[in-house]
Amino acid sequence: MKKKLAHWLKVATVVMGWALTPVIGDYLIDQKQELSPFQLAFFRYLIAAVVLYFILIFQSKVKNKDIWNSLQNNLLKYIFVAIFSAFMPVFLFLAVRDTTASTASFLLNANVVLIPIFAFFILKERIRKIYALAITLSLIGLFLVIFNEYLFNLSEFPMGALIGNLLAFGSGILWALYTVFLKKFFSTENPLLVTFVSLSLGSVILVFFAFLMPPREMSISVLGVFLVILLAILSTSLAYSFWLSLLQYLSATETGIIQTLVPITSVIISIIFLGETITWIFAIGALFILAGIFLVEMRRTKELEHITEKVD
Numbered sequence: 001m002k003k004k005l006a007h008w009l010k011v012a013t014v015v016m017g018w019a020l021t022p023v024i025g026d027y028l029i030d031q032k033q034e035l036s037p038f039q040l041a042f043f044r045y046l047i048a049a050v051v052l053y054f055i056l057i058f059q060s061k062v063k064n065k066d067i068w069n070s071l072q073n074n075l076l077k078y079i080f081v082a083i084f085s086a087f088m089p090v091f092l093f094l095a096v097r098d099t100t101a102s103t104a105s106f107l108l109n110a111n112v113v114l115i116p117i118f119a120f121f122i123l124k125e126r127i128r129k130i131y132a133l134a135i136t137l138s139l140i141g142l143f144l145v146i147f148n149e150y151l152f153n154l155s156e157f158p159m160g161a162l163i164g165n166l167l168a169f170g171s172g173i174l175w176a177l178y179t180v181f182l183k184k185f186f187s188t189e190n191p192l193l194v195t196f197v198s199l200s201l202g203s204v205i206l207v208f209f210a211f212l213m214p215p216r217e218m219s220i221s222v223l224g225v226f227l228v229i230l231l232a233i234l235s236t237s238l239a240y241s242f243w244l245s246l247l248q249y250l251s252a253t254e255t256g257i258i259q260t261l262v263p264i265t266s267v268i269i270s271i272i273f274l275g276e277t278i279t280w281i282f283a284i285g286a287l288f289i290l291a292g293i294f295l296v297e298m299r300r301t302k303e304l305e306h307i308t309e310k311v312d
Contacts, residue, residue, distance in 0.1 A: 010242040017239030019265035024231045025093045026101040034220045037093030042206040047232030049199040077185040082201035084178040091171035098164025100276050105266035106145050111172035113138040113292045118180045130299045138292030144285025256297035260290045
């Protein structure tokens, strides 16, 4: 009973943590204008890296020399993936200034469907029929979500909204590339260790943009500080470490459901706390994207299960 409760608490943490990211970004950057996108991304990664360090040392029992050796042996590879890691949240937080958190969440989470495409070109993995179907469904959904209420009147589509939507989708592209290159370069490394190093290097990269490029001013409230810490710990450190542990015993259907719950939860939170509304066009597009995400996650998890059975 205790194990089952712990299991569902981890699932809830993952879904809520990832769902809150665009919502908190929208609130702090667009509505309250307390931080710049670069500053929020920097503080998120810096705090998350510190928390992940203690998780590695005390929970995973990784030693400092293990971290240092991994960094020394793979420095250029780490820098390469850290660039994708650093600018993924920046693109998302830039996007929420011109688009809604709901739209940003769906466009970001479409990265799941992009992974098979990049894996085909970078890892030489073949695109299975189920992936082709998922990609087709998601592309239809992405088109509907991006153009939304202007679908039948594209001439009046605001340029700012288009840029915001494309930035959110760009964030998903960077996430997908980050995932694929992690598999290419670090498939035999401790995934939590790799995440810690990439977040640490990502925060170093973001320092310049956060404090040397305008706007440099910060006027953050007590609530803002709390939300930044929540974003770093819940949405990054805990969500990712819990997700890695859940993958060891989740079924294909469960992983698909969890991935689809993330943008749905973002929409619900955005409607309640940010006063956002959704159109029927957005809803239809969202369903297409969710179907694509679900199909990809089910197939990927089945492949992992098959590999594990062979190893055993």
